[in-house]
Amino acid sequence: MGWQFFFDPEVLRQMVFVATPLVLAAQGELLIQRSGILNVSIEGMMALGAVVGFLVAYVTGAKLFGLVAAALAAAILGLVLGYAAITLHAPQLTIGLALFILGTGLSSLLYRMVIGLRFLPPMIATFPAVEVPVLSELPIVGRWLFRVPAPSYVVIGVVAIMHLFLFHTTIGLRVRATGENPRCADSLGIPVTRLRYACLMIGGMLIGVAGALLPMMLTGTYSEGMVGGRGWISLMLVILGRWVPFGTLMGAWLFGYVDALQYRLGLTIQTVPPQFMLMLPYVFVVLVAIRAYRGAQAPQALLKPYDREARA
Amino acid sequence: MFPDPARDYQCPDQLRCELKFGGGSPITKQPLVRLVNVWKRFGSIQALAGASLDVYPGEIHVVLGENGAGKTSLMCVLAGLYRPDQGEVLVNGQQFAVRTPADALKLGVTMVHQHFELVDNLSVWENVVLGAEGGRFALTRRRCHQAVRQLASEHGVEVDIDARVRDLPVGLQQKVEILKMLYRRARILILDEPTTFLTPQEVDTLLVTLQRLAASGLAILLVTHKLRDALRVGDRLTVMRGGRVVASLPAAGGTEELLVQWMMGEPPAAATKLLETARPAPPAPDAPVLLEVEETSTVGTHNRLRLQGISFRLRAGEIVGVAGVAGSGQRELAELLVGLLPVAAGRIRLSGVDITKLPIRDRLDRGLVLVPEDRVRDGILPGMTLAETVVLGLHRHLFPNVWYDFARAMQLGRNAIEQHAVRAPHPLIPSTYLSGGNIQKLILARAVETCRIRAEPVVVALNPSRGLDVRAVQHVHQQLRSVVGRGGAVLLVSEDLDELIGLCHHIVVLHRGQTVAEFDGPGYDRYSIGEAMLGSAA
Numbered sequence: 101m102g103w104q105f106f107f108d109p110e111v112l113r114q115m116v117f118v119a120t121p122l123v124l125a126a127q128g129e130l131l132i133q134r135s136g137i138l139n140v141s142i143e144g145m146m147a148l149g150a151v152v153g154f155l156v157a158y159v160t161g162a163k164l165f166g167l168v169a170a171a172l173a174a175a176i177l178g179l180v181l182g183y184a185a186i187t188l189h190a191p192q193l194t195i196g197l198a199l200f201i202l203g204t205g206l207s208s209l210l211y212r213m214v215i216g217l218r219f220l221p222p223m224i225a226t227f228p229a230v231e232v233p234v235l236s237e238l239p240i241v242g243r244w245l246f247r248v249p250a251p252s253y254v255v256i257g258v259v260a261i262m263h264l265f266l267f268h269t270t271i272g273l274r275v276r277a278t279g280e281n282p283r284c285a286d287s288l289g290i291p292v293t294r295l296r297y298a299c300l301m302i303g304g305m306l307i308g309v310a311g312a313l314l315p316m317m318l319t320g321t322y323s324e325g326m327v328g329g330r331g332w333i334s335l336m337l338v339i340l341g342r343w344v345p346f347g348t349l350m351g352a353w354l355f356g357y358v359d360a361l362q363y364r365l366g367l368t369i370q371t372v373p374p375q376f377m378l379m380l381p382y383v384f385v386v387l388v389a390i391r392a393y394r395g396a397q398a399p400q401a402l403l404k405p406y407d408r409e410a411r412a
Numbered sequence: 413m414f415p416d417p418a419r420d421y422q423c424p425d426q427l428r429c430e431l432k433f434g435g436g437s438p439i440t441k442q443p444l445v446r447l448v449n450v451w452k453r454f455g456s457i458q459a460l461a462g463a464s465l466d467v468y469p470g471e472i473h474v475v476l477g478e479n480g481a482g483k484t485s486l487m488c489v490l491a492g493l494y495r496p497d498q499g500e501v502l503v504n505g506q507q508f509a510v511r512t513p514a515d516a517l518k519l520g521v522t523m524v525h526q527h528f529e530l531v532d533n534l535s536v537w538e539n540v541v542l543g544a545e546g547g548r549f550a551l552t553r554r555r556c557h558q559a560v561r562q563l564a565s566e567h568g569v570e571v572d573i574d575a576r577v578r579d580l581p582v583g584l585q586q587k588v589e590i591l592k593m594l595y596r597r598a599r600i601l602i603l604d605e606p607t608t609f610l611t612p613q614e615v616d617t618l619l620v621t622l623q624r625l626a627a628s629g630l631a632i633l634l635v636t637h638k639l640r641d642a643l644r645v646g647d648r649l650t651v652m653r654g655g656r657v658v659a660s661l662p663a664a665g666g667t668e669e670l671l672v673q674w675m676m677g678e679p680p681a682a683a684t685k686l687l688e689t690a691r692p693a694p695p696a697p698d699a700p701v702l703l704e705v706e707e708t709s710t711v712g713t714h715n716r717l718r719l720q721g722i723s724f725r726l727r728a729g730e731i732v733g734v735a736g737v738a739g740s741g742q743r744e745l746a747e748l749l750v751g752l753l754p755v756a757a758g759r760i761r762l763s764g765v766d767i768t769k770l771p772i773r774d775r776l777d778r779g780l781v782l783v784p785e786d787r788v789r790d791g792i793l794p795g796m797t798l799a800e801t802v803v804l805g806l807h808r809h810l811f812p813n814v815w816y817d818f819a820r821a822m823q824l825g826r827n828a829i830e831q832h833a834v835r836a837p838h839p840l841i842p843s844t845y846l847s848g849g850n851i852q853k854l855i856l857a858r859a860v861e862t863c864r865i866r867a868e869p870v871v872v873a874l875n876p877s878r879g880l881d882v883r884a885v886q887h888v889h890q891q892l893r894s895v896v897g898r899g900g901a902v903l904l905v906s907e908d909l910d911e912l913i914g915l916c917h918h919i920v921v922l923h924r925g926q927t928v929a930e931f932d933g934p935g936y937d938r939y940s941i942g943e944a945m946l947g948s949a950a
Contacts, residue, residue, distance in 0.1 A: 270549060273545065273551055276531075277542050280531040285543070287492075287529055288543035288596075289512070289514035290543050399533075408494075409454075409493070409494055
């Protein structure tokens with residue numbers, strides 16, 4: 101078992117593939133947190149996105165409709181969080197946890213209402229892998245980075261756009277300022293409330309789409325609890341990536357890599373129980389997070405509702 | 413419930429028109445903005461009760477008043493941060509709706525808050541251009557850079573515009589704030605207590621800058637409670653008290669006595685007495701040393717400054733002040749003494765006993781008393797009763813067994829209300845219901861009671877008078893003096909140099925976590941202390 105084992109193109113391809121929903125959800129959460137709101141309901145939003153995306157795609161037969169519906173469904177959850185956290189100044193953690201439970205429960209309910217109990221679960225076609233002409237023939241990166249399904253490419257594009265948006269546009273600067281010091285932003289005429297709502301809606305949409313990618317990319321079907329902690333992992337990836345888009349991409353790839361590798365290891369090494377292998381990516385992430393959390397700087401206004409007339 | 417606003421309003425329009433300003437020339441200018449009869453209420457506090465104010469271009473208008481007089485509230489109304497319950501803003505005689513800060517910005521009204529409103533984690537240039545970046549969508553770094561650099565050099569501000577704001581010293585942060593406002597083409601610049609955290613040298617520079625800006629046509633509103641600054645640069649003075657404007661006059665017409673009377677609302681004798689900060693008699697030369705810190709240092713962390721070579725001693729009957737620019741290690745010093753920060757090297761002795769390695773509890777038992785900086789967060793039990801807050805810290809002494817003696821606690825609570833002038837109906841009222849001044853009185857009552865039961869108490873007080881009105885400050889100083897009067901010692905950490913100069917026998921200066929100089933009173937030289945605070949003294 102040499103170094104080729106660890107850098108096998110198939111493992112790397114798997115890494116990009118597995119990480120795709122995580123990256124997208126983390127980008128959504130990053131945008132929300134940058135505006136000063138901590139959304140802990142990602143898991144619920146993804147579950148809702150998964151079921152709505154699957155059902156709409158199944159009924160209409162078009163995955164695109166599914167994705168749009170998933171985005172809207174999660175954005176509605178975001179709107180609820182926004183109304184509570186921004187307008188009513190409610191505690192964000194409490195509302196977020198409530199929405200997490202709501203989203204998770206609602207997703208099971210929706211599935212049962214539309215599909216009911218069936219012996220064979222309904223299936224949809226998953227996104228096929230797309231080989232980019234020319235680029236997929238490149239040495240070193242061609243064989244893994246350019247042979248993944250279409251959403252994976254799009255998501256990497258989203259990361260780049262998010263980076264450009266946050267650090268190279270005027271609105272991006274205003275979003276960052278809002279998340280750091282809303283009072284300062286407000287006194288400079290920046291519409292803090294509107295910006296926060298907008299970030300929450302757009303971030304929610306990304307998270308919803310990330311949820312819909314689970315049945316559309318990975319399984320082809322919906323099953324209860326299929327989000328399986330990916331929402332929480334995305335929340336952690338934002339911290340791990342230190343609130344920087346490409347940082348979270350790297351974090352997600354790291355997670356995806358360990359995840360892909362453990363399947364490989366499980367096949368190669370028969371003596372270790374598979375449950376242990378399944379645990380590895382999570383343990384790895386915890387270890388990395390402990391290391392990365394030191395000195396990480398969250399947006400300073402995170403969790404703090406803004407009230408212009410509040411007296412300090 | 414509230415008195416008629418017209419009654420206390422001593423400066424009606426006719427009178428004001430007869431007043432002169434700007435070295436004797438009659439008023440010919442139109443006011444840029446007029447605030448008329450503004451009312452604002454926060455819960456049970458009437459912050460503004462019919463205040464009015466005219467702002468003229470090209471002059472420095474000082475708004476004077478004690479803490480809680482409504483100065484800041486009035487400015488926040490002008491800046492669009494507070495929406496008044498009643499009253500209007502007039503521009504060119506026409507009503508102008510200032511509902512949001514954006515509306516105020518349209519008028520050219522900008523405000524530099526006391527604690528600044530900067531985004532600490534952004535760079536200087538990002539802070540300056542924020543909200544007025546120019547360009548449609550893209551943030552053009554090069555153009556912003558150039559604009560900010562040009563503005564900075566125009567106004568003689570030397571600052572690395574790529575530096576993060578949080579890494580800048582307070583004085584420079586203030587300059588960045590002012591630059592930010594100038595970048596927005598401010599026509600009215602409000603500065604809320606801008607001199608509080610500055611050294612005397614920095615105050616001089618600031619005031620000169622303001623005069624220059626006023627000469628260029630800006631209207632400057634300088635909010636302060638310091639008469640000295642007001643009389644030095646003000647072209648016009650407005651005095652506020654209890655949410656009202658009690659006087660508005662050209663600076664030439666104001667004498668210190670008159671202003672003090674107006675600010676305090678007391679007859680002359682009582683007013684000057686309130687302003688006094690008499691230093692207690694110096695201790696006997698053979699008074700025992702109660703607290704001795706020798707070449708002590710700590711390990712710094714990412715949010716705790718590293719202390720190095722801290723040395724000073726505190727005799728019985730002595731008040732020693734610790735001066736320093738904000739963030740020079742004052743908080744760390746207090747935490748070091750109480751035992752929250754471990755000592756890396758050096759020695760701390762309390763009444764001759766080495767306490768360097770003793771835990772907090774043992775230090776407190778030996779007579780160390782802390783008056784914390786953030787009185788609500790660190791000083792009281794907000795949800796619990798006044799009586800319970802008073803016994804906190806004394807509980808081990810009062811209740812040596814496991815039982816909580818309710819009657820004893822009540823007795824102490826009543827004592828606090830009666831003897832220490834805490835204004836509360838009864839000892840069972842929740843501590844949060846008290847006002848800031850009363851909370852501080854309560855904490856000092858506790859400290860004084862603790863000092864009574866210890867043989868040689870040492871009180872470490874961090875900015876004990878911050879944000880209090882003049883009577884509460886007077887009470888704080890009186891309590892500190894009573895501690896030293898009874899053979900204790902006080903280490904007074906304050907960002908207000910005037911307070912230290914008025915009250916302390918010695919002043920130790922902290923700079924970047926080091927004790928860099930020590931001055932003996934009375935007869936301090938403000939400027940040499942200021943130099944030491946800035947780190948430029950030998």
